Amino acid sequence: MILIRPIQVTDFDALVDIAKASGHGFTSLPVDEALLKNRIKSSIQAFNLDINTQPNLHFNHTPAHYLFVAEDTDTKLIVGTSAIDAAVGLSDPFYHYRLSKIVHSSHALNVYKVVELLTLCNDYTGATEIGSLFLMPEYRQGLNGKLLSKFRFLFMAEHRNRFSDRIFAEMRGICDEDGHSPFWRWLQDNFFQIDFPTADYLSGIGNKAFIAELMPQLPIYVNLLSKKAQAVMGKVHEQTLPALKLLQHEGFSYRGYIDIFDAGPTVEAELNHIRSVRSSLKLAVEITDQQDDLSQAELCLLVNTQVKNFRATLHSVVTDKAAGKVYLPSKLASYLKLTEKDSCRILLL
Template sequence: MLVIRPITAEDLPALLQCADASGHGFTSLPVNEEILAARIQHSEASFAKTVTTPGPEGYLMVAEDTETGEIAGTTAIEAAVGLESPFYTYHLSTVVHSSRRLNVHNVVKILTFGNDYTGVSELCTLFLRPEWRAGLNGRLLSKCRFLMMAQHPERFDKTVIAEMRGVSDEAGNSPFWDWLKDHFFSIDFTLADYLTGIGKKGFIADLMPKLPIYVNLLSPEAQAVIGEVHDNTRPALRLLEQEGFSCRGYVDIFDAGPTVECELRNIESVRHSQLCHVVIGEPQQAKEAVISNTSFSDFRAVVGPASLIDDQAVISPAMAAALQVEQGDAIRLIIQ
């Protein structure tokens, strides 16, 4: 059984393994021990902090096999992005150039550089090691965050976003970045992505074109990947779309992958999650559910069978132990 829990300093070697396996374009998992160790420390402090409004907290969690102790993956939430370092995006919009005298009417797309998402909450760092990508493990990593947000809404912004990894090849080449590199940056995508992942974003403000970019001036290859996702990211995108997330024209400034958003109150798993009281036993006519306890500093979440009877949920002793709950304790769940 996998259980989601807050990361600790002892998980650093496993987090490094996840970072190494995540590949190019996974900005929030740089292969840098010092940066990842600092992120773990920040997460530990964030989980221990008393919060009434969202700030620069970051909540990083891991999925642990309860039998072996092996770390299968990671998932995270940033409470409010862009407060301590800029959160840049491009916004894809439409402008019209027309001349009544010449009877010319052209509709063109432009990309505008900005910081429109400053202060919103971000779902990030969802990575599941390949050998664990089966069953409901991916859903657990994704949906556990919504149970946390439903139970502790004061810690998060009313708007929630997720950046989807854009198109790049196995060598880390991004068609969109290749065009930017040739005209403005003169550094490889993998280096730009790494520098952003370790917080060194100054080069973006220094070199990024400040005026809107006309999409039809980009290479055909760059135009084709705007708003498209990496093949490995498609399952995560489908899960978020089922939750009500959609892209409103914002894309990543490096690989042009889409940023999707949803109001916290409108996220399906937030809206339909239920608070129940634990009954420890063997569930009958059970349904699969993602379940969390109601603690924050000791947050736990699992996926497995549960039987609902009014406001009670019957779960197995093993699930109760993984959730660190006892008979009569409150839990929050969403039926799959």
Template sequence: MLIIRPITCADYPALMQCAEASGHGFTSLPINEDLLRGRIQHSQASFNARVTSPGQESYLLVAVDSDTNQVVGTTAIEATVGLDVPFYNYHLSTVTHASRQLGVHNIVKVLTLGNQYTGETELCSLFLLPEWRQGLNGRLLSKSRFLLMADHRHRFAEVAFAEMRGVSDEVGNSPFWQWLKEHFFSIDFTYADYLTGIGRKGFIADLMPKLPIYVNLLSKEAQAVIGQVHVNTRPALQLLQQEGFCCRGYVDIFDAGPSVECDVRNIETVRHSQRCRVEIGQHTSERCYLVSNCQLAGFRAVAAPLAVNAQGQVVMTEDVAAALNVDVGDEVRLVAQS
């Protein structure tokens, strides 16, 4: 059984393993010991902080195999972005150039640099080791964030978004960045991505073109990947789309991967999850649920068969209750999986 819980200092080696395995373009998991240890410490402080509104908290979770206690994945929620360091993106929009006198009417796409998601909640760092990408594991890791957000709404913004990794090859070459590099930056994609991951974003303001970029002036290779996702990111994008997330034209400034967003109140798991009191015992139900224990610093979430009785109580076995660290009469939040 996989258990989702907040990260601890002892999980650092496993977090580094996830960072190394995640590959190029995974900005939120840079291979940097100081930064990763800092993220763990910041997450622990965030889980224990008294909060009345979303600030600069960061909630880092790990997926743990209950049999071996091995950490096999991670994910995170940034309560807000862009309040201390600018959070950049491009907006893809349409403009018209027309001359009635000449009978010319041209419609073109442009990319405009902005900070659309300042103050919003970011879903990030979703990574599961390849051998664990089966069954409900990926769904549990992704959706556990929404169970946490549903129980602690005041800690998060009204809108949540996620930057999806864009197209790059196995050695980190991005067709979109290649064009930007040739004309403006003169550094490799992997280095630019690393600098962003460790918070050194000043070069963006220094070197990024301030005026809109006409898409038809980009190379054909760069144009083709705008709004497209890395092959390894497609399952994560599908999960978010099923939750109601959609792209509103915002893309990453480095690899042009799409950002998807949703009003937190309209996220499917938030809307359809329910709270129930716990009963512990045997049952015959085979219906699987994602279930969390409604706690914050002691947060736990698992996927398991449960039975909801006529009294609105949820019946779970002793091993599931132990994984969630709950007892009879405690409240849990659950959502059924089809």
């Protein structure tokens, strides 16, 4: 069984392995031990943040970073990661390119030309970002990928006061095996003179000053970009396509924002409009190992309602929606840290 839980200090070595396996373009997990230790530390602080007893704390000025891991309960191996940033851009600027249009026209010359522009912006400041989703290749089977993505929506549904209403995800753009991005290549040749892996790494470790210093401040005419750069704008890396399709199924859509490094698309949705949020149910827990009619069991994504001791997994369970109950075997309840005093949020799959 794959169990989702908050990252712990003891998961550091596994996190380093995942960062190495994720490859180029996975900016949120650079191979930097000091930074990864800090990610773990900040995540633990976020999970320990008690907003209910500190009313002045709210996502608008609390840039909390929640990092989760997927653990194989049979082998105890950490096989994946997934994260939520409660509010981006509050401590450091968060950059995107916004794709827009401008019209050049002259009635006298009978000329009418629509031209696309890329404008550097900080439009997602304060919004909640989901990211750092990575699953080890040997576990990319069944519903493991869906579990690693969808549980975040149930966590946010249960703890809405920790997050923005605007949820977005940056999709990994196109780059080759050596980490070279056609989009960045044009920027590199004209403005930066540093290659894509270096720029990607610097951004990942939080060194973003070079963006403000070297990035062109005026809008860029798209038709001035190289043909290769134009061809990858808004396109996703082949390994990211399944994640994009899953988010689209949840109701996420592309609104014309792309990553400033690899031109991958950013997709967004309102929290209340996300399919998994709308479809989830909160039921009272009843623990029993005497489930006679297992033919009524349905495959569900189950999450407890805790923060610091959050747990999530997939399992077939019996529910009584009319009575508002979900019946859990004792071993499953133990994994999810649930007792009969608790409630459980579920999503029927």
